[in-house]
Amino acid sequence: AAGVIQSPRHLIKEKRETATLKCYPIPRHDTVYWYQQGPGQDPQFLISFYEKMQSDKGSIPDRFSAQQFSDYHSELNMSSLELGDSALYFCASSSSSYNEQYFGPGTRLTVL
Amino acid sequence: AQTVTQSQPEMSVQEAETVTLSCTYDTSENNYYLFWYKQPPSRQMILVIRQEAYKQQNATENRFSVNFQKAAKSFSLKISDSQLGDTAMYFCAFMKRLTGNQFYFGTGTSLTVIP
Numbered sequence: 001a002a003g004v005i006q007s008p009r010h011l012i013k014e015k016r017e018t019a020t021l022k023c024y025p026i027p028r029h030d031t032v033y034w035y036q037q038g039p040g041q042d043p044q045f046l047i048s049f050y051e052k053m054q055s056d057k058g059s060i061p062d063r064f065s066a067q068q069f070s071d072y073h074s075e076l077n078m079s080s081l082e083l084g085d086s087a088l089y090f091c092a093s094s095s096s097s098y099n100e101q102y103f104g105p106g107t108r109l110t111v112l
Numbered sequence: 113a114q115t116v117t118q119s120q121p122e123m124s125v126q127e128a129e130t131v132t133l134s135c136t137y138d139t140s141e142n143n144y145y146l147f148w149y150k151q152p153p154s155r156q157m158i159l160v161i162r163q164e165a166y167k168q169q170n171a172t173e174n175r176f177s178v179n180f181q182k183a184a185k186s187f188s189l190k191i192s193d194s195q196l197g198d199t200a201m202y203f204c205a206f207m208k209r210l211t212g213n214q215f216y217f218g219t220g221t222s223l224t225v226i227p
Contacts, residue, residue, distance in 0.1 A: 042203055099211065
């Protein structure tokens with residue numbers, strides 16, 4: 001079965017640089033979520049989109065923005081990167097019918 | 113606000129034995145979902161089991177079952193016939209019954225299955 005695809009899987013950036021993470025949901029899933037997981041921590045919700053509209057918002061810094069496109073894929077844009085942004089970033093998708101979230105493999109971001 | 117509490121940071125169980133992981137939550141919502149996710153060393157988040165709050169029957173998925181006590185706001189996970197592959201971090205999660213709504217995760221329980 002198709003799963004959530006995230007790219008890139010690993011990303012290394014310098015402080016103050018920008019990064020773009022991409023997420024391709026499971027086919028026919030209309031909702032996308034972004035989470036940030038630091039070492040030894042539980043995932044922290046950043047933002048979600050349903051049918052290309054922002055649905056819920058969590059602890060997403062103002063330096064970050066995201067959107068969902070017409071093909072339902074989503075991108076998380078991160079600017080002015082800080083050392084503390086180093087984390088595993090998960091994308092998850094769900095259908096509005098079932099609401100259980102299926103997670104991608106994550107993008108490991110390292111900020112040097 | 114919703115909070116999810118997992119009071120057991122670490123647990124261990126002998127292979128083939130049964131273990132129960134506890135989770136409590138606090139919410140004023142009446143319609144919601146509860147989930148258990150497993151995160152092995154690969155760090156992939158894998159859905160283990162899901163419970164809808166309006167269903168009184170406890171969910172079961174093969175060796176995994178839950179004890180859902182809505183009044184007590186408790187949602188424990190029982191793993192029967194534990195296998196080495198069950199070694200992972202287990203997260204309890206709460207979600208309001210609204211499309212696109214976020215998960216609220218507990219802090220996780222690290223489970224080790226001992227051969």
